[in-house]
Structure formats: structure tokens, C-alpha cells
Amino acid sequence: MSAEVACYGCMAFFDTPDALVDAVRALRKAGYEGVEAYTPFPLEALGEALGIPGNHVSLGAFIGGLIGGVGMLAMQYFSAVLHYPIRVGGRPFASWPAFIPPALEVTFLLAAAGGVLAMLLGNRLPTFYHPVFHIDRFERASQDAFVLVVCSHSAKRDDATLKSLLQALGAVQVDEVPA
């Protein structure tokens, strides 16, 4: 590879979740931005350490559910009252109690779909190519390794300082991630 290849960031491996969380805290304290943490299972402490803001998953589910419920009621009204009114057993055209079960089911369906969509969009999935996959050892991140990446666009970019800082924080391996 040529020397001009851009660098995505600096990757450090830790053996324990605690070491990773401590390292994230220390780096953020030292003023590093663009810190990413990769773990084999969800780690609650990381949310607070990284200062992760809230997400839009429940909003997505709410919007989906709203479209499903209101949309289904509106469609049944349109169909049974306006477009094709037909008397069944002397019931009113707009027999809304009977319209609720279909509206309920479609609410569940579209709320779930909205949540899944919000998760996938928020996480930018599917993303089959990502720079972190360049590092061979990164495959441990889905099994037993706790990985930290400081992105190159971080304000304080000085590789030597960063590397020694990461090693001081207990990283077992530090790699440069090509972009």
C-alpha cells in the first residue's frame, strides 16, 4: 500500500470490558472525539462513557404504528362507507367496533416494521464493507475482544502520543486502521 492511503483510525484491543470502559473514559477526558467501541455484547456502561445520545428506534415504531392504526381505520371507512357501501345484517356502514381488530393488527405490524427500519437506518445496515474489518484480529470483537477505535478526524491527532496512551491504558494490541 502506498503511504498516501488515508487512515481510518487507531484500533486498540482490550481483554476485559472494564479496561475498555476505563480507556474510553480516559480518552474522552483527554479530549479525544470520534471514539468508537466494539464489544461482543451490549455493555451498558459504554453508553454513558461514550455519551451516546438517545436514538430514534421508538420514534420509528411510533410513526409506523400511527400509520398502521390510523391508516387502516381510514381505509376501512373509505371502503365500507364511501367506495363500496353494503348493508350487512342491518349494521351501520361505519361499524367502527368491527374496524378495530384489523386496525390493531396492522398497528402492531407497522410499528414493528418501523422500529426495525429505524434500527437499520440508524446503524447504516447493511454495510458489508467497513474499514475496521481490515484488521484480522477484529474478528475477535464478535467473540471475546473489547475493541476501541479513535477515528483519524479526531481533533488531537498525534499517533505516537495516542499509541502510548492506549498502551498505558492496558491495550493488548494497537493497530492503524487503513481507510
Next chain:
Amino acid sequence: MSTPGQVAPTDNRLLTSAQTYTTISEKIGVLTLSPRSRPLWMAAFVCSLLLTLMFAAGVGELFEKGVGIWGINIPVAWAFALINYVWWIAIGMAGTFISAALYLTRQAWRSSLNRYAEAMTVFAVSVSGLFPIFHLGRPWFFYWVAFYPNRMGLWPQWRSSLVWDFLAILAYLAVSIMYWYVGLLPDLATLRDQAPTRGKQVFYGLLALGWRGEARHWKRFESLNLVLAGLAVPLVFSVHSMVALDFSEATLPGWHSTLFPPFFVAGAFFSGFAMALVLGIPLRRWLGLGDIITLKHLDNLSKMMLAAGLFVAYNYVVEFFMAFYSGDPYEMAEVKDRLVGPYAWVFWTVIACNVITPQCLWSPRIRRSPGTLFAISVLVLIGMWFERFMLIVNSLFRTYLPSSWGMFYPTVWDLVFLFGSIGLFLFLFVLFVRLLPIVAIYEMRKLIHKREEPG
């Protein structure tokens, strides 16, 4: 952390101290990626494949000749197809309950069960949804139940519980698949990273959608799990209530009752927990998962099965009471037919399997002996199938006019569809065991992490 590789598979505690992040990931991953030669798996695969082929032959015959190949006629126009449909969709319910309701109530032990229970749900609902379509007479027009702009200018009849039911099955199947697949993503990524060959790496890599396990991703993932669990619990109750409304909307003695929705939901959990045990006990034994699906899990599942069973028994009592309390001669006649009529043997089978047998589960010793539990669960499944037979056939065969009474006798094609559908379900499950991680690996790692946290 202790040294890896010293796991006693027969230990009955959940995740012994010897299990680490590394060993648990390998233990479950290896079952999928490079299993030892498994003659038992092969036998299950071949048997279920043969039954599935028989099912396919039955479907071919049905499409060729129509529903007349079954024993249905007037007055018993609903029989095996509807019995099988209700039986299968009920079995799915417990899977969602295990993964969603126990998630919301923070029952950490559920992590060992939820993956295969969700798979059970997806397959049972898929099999179940086929039966109403087969029963249509002209199954190739099944999409007429759906609403879509069509040149005939027609709409579904929104006031019909059959349309509600169609939407309920559709929503339930779709939500179950989403819930299952989203939960699989991190584990598919684990398999991708462990894959020994390029082919497997690509296969699981594509399925994993490029999951990396970044902290922000996990956060959205966890939010979504919570949302989906919160949606799935009311969905389960609504779906089986819709199934029950198919019956209670009809003005037939034995059907026309507000008791049906809760009664059906209880029956659904009852048979679903039984199926969870029937599938879990062999998995545990044959795949050496004794330290993941522990005796404590079997114990908990059987307690839930017992609780659901007691509720079902209570419903049988209420049904009888209401029939006589109503003063309606037709309702009373229906109950009398149930007790001493030509189908009385069905009723007594139901009582033996669903009310008497589960009482063994009061004994802690039985709750912890897998073999006995397996037998009890099979009996419960049989009993629940006959319960649907009792509810459906016993209400139809003697309706209001004695001149239109008639018995129902199944044909060989009825049996082909019953056993064929069992074959199809097992076939899908056997494939799942081979191709996907049968335990949620990331949740196991989370449990190990919890164990290591002080306090």
C-alpha cells in the same frame, strides 16, 4: 477468568465458572459451523423430509381434486384443517411469550431458551397459516382476502372475523420473523467471524448485514428489542383472541361464547410450553447443552405449563357451568353430547391428557426428570389437539335440526395432512438446528459478564 476448555457438559448449573466469552462462543458456534457427525440429526432430517414429501403429495392431491378428499361434509364442514390450524398457531404462542414477556420481566434465564423458542414460533405459525388457505376450496385465490386495488372493485368484508384472522396471522408471522432475525444479527456476525471456510463466511456474512457490534449499534439494537418485546406480548394475546373469535362470532352452541378468547390464549400457552419442552429436551441431551438449558429451565417451563394447564381446566369447568346456567337447551345438549355422545371418548382423552396428566408436575422430582417431562409434554400436545377436535367437531355434528345431524370420519388424506404438517415443522426445525445458532450467543456472553460483575 478461569482457563478455557474445562467445561463439564453434564453440569446442571447455568454457565459454570469455567465458561468464558471465548468458550461459550466456540461451544455454540461449533454446533453450526463444524458439527461432529451426528447420526441422530441425519435420522431426524430423513424422517422429517419423508413426512414433508408426503405433505407435498397431499397438497398436490388437494389442488387436483379439492377439499372433498378430506372427510368434511355438511354438517361437519370444519375438521382437521381447522383443528391443525388452531393447534399449530397455538404452539407458536409460547415461543413469543418466552422471548418477549420474560424479557420484559427481566428473567435472565430465558436467554437459554429464547432463540429456539422463537424459531419454534416462526415455523409453527408458518405451518399453521397454510391450513386456512388449503381449506378455501380454491386455494389459489387466497390473496382475495387481502385488500389491494383490484379490477373487480371488491373489498374484504371488514366485519368478518375471518378477515381479522387473516390480518392477525399475517402480522404475527411478520413480527415473529422480524423479532427472530433482528436477534440473530449479532450471532450471525459471530458465525461469520468464526467461519472456517470462505463459503460459510460469505453465507453468514451476508445474513449478518455487516454487523460490527459498535456501542451505538448495540444501543439501537437494545432499544429495538425492548420495543419489539413490548409489541409482541399484546400481539400474542390479540392473535389468539382473533382465532377464538372465528368461533365465537358464529351462533353455534359451544362456540358462541365470550369465554373463548381467554380460553384459547390459555390453551395456546399450555400447548406451546409443551412443545418448547418437547424440542428442548432432545436438544439439551443430544447437543450437550446441559449447562445452558439446565434442569432449572425445564423446571420453570413445566411450572408455567402446569399454571396454564390449570387455567385450561378451569375453563372446561366454566364452559359446563355456563351451558347449564344459560338455560339454553341447545347449549345443554352440546355439553351432554360431549360427556356421553358418540365423541365422548374425545372428551375423556382431553381430560386425561390436559387435566389429569399435568397434575404430576406438582412433584419437583418429576419436573426435573427430562424423560418423564418429555412424555407428559407429548401427552399434553395430543390432548390439546383432541381439545380442538372436541370444540370444532362436537359443536358441528349435531346442530339445531336433528334432520341435519351427521358424524365426521377422517379419511387417509386427513391423516396425511396432520402428520405431514408435523413433518414439515420438524423439517424446518432440524434445518434451523443445523444452520443457525440455537442459543443466543451474545446473551450468553452478557450472562457471563453479569456473573463477573461484583455484587
